[in-house]
Amino acid sequence: MSGFGHFARTALELEREIVKRGIAIGIDWDDRARLRELAREALSCTAECRLGLLRNPDYVVRHKGELFALSSLMLMTMQQSAQVGVLTSGGPAWKAFGRALYEESERLRAHPQAEAGD
Numbered sequence: 001m002s003g004f005g006h007f008a009r010t011a012l013e014l015e016r017e018i019v020k021r022g023i024a025i026g027i028d029w030d031d032r033a034r035l036r037e038l039a040r041e042a043l044s045c046t047a048e049c050r051l052g053l054l055r056n057p058d059y060v061v062r063h064k065g066e067l068f069a070l071s072s073l074m075l076m077t078m079q080q081s082a083q084v085g086v087l088t089s090g091g092p093a094w095k096a097f098g099r100a101l102y103e104e105s106e107r108l109r110a111h112p113q114a115e116a117g118d
Contacts, residue, residue, distance in 0.1 A: 007081040007088040014074050015090035021067040022093055025060050029093050035100035042068040043104055071097060 022029065029035070045053070045068055053065025074094060081088035089095060 007077060007086050010077050011074075011088050011090040011094065014070055014077065015094045018067065018070050018074070018090070018097065019093045021063045021070065024063040025067070027093075029096040032096075032100065035096055036104055038064075038067070039097065039100035039104040042071055042101065043108065067097075071101060074098065075101070 021027075027034065027038070041064075050065050050068055053061055053068065056062050056065065074090065074097075078088050078098075089098070
């Protein structure tokens with residue numbers, strides 16, 4: 001399994017970058033309501049939406065866009081590692097935001113008519 005060490009390294013790097021963006025935008029990783037709100041926004045944000053966030057001159061908005069992009073990389077890393085039988089997860093920030101993304105995804109799946117603002 002040593003050939004799959006890059007998943008663990010990638011998870012650590014993503015965790016570090018997620019934490020940095022969280023600090024920049026003032027995320028409390030224990031505030032589940034705020035994380036669910038961010039997760040709702042991330043899940044409803046299209047590629048065009050993310051590009052707009054990333055190009056925004058306001059650094060807080062830009063860092064939120066970066067967080068959304070990092071969450072996509074986080075999910076892709078978990079999916080790719082699972083395909084080869086490797087369980088990959090990051091640290092506390094990764095797990096907290098990942099849980100919020102999962103919970104919001106489940107909520108949307110259960111209530112497809114629900115919108116980001118509901």
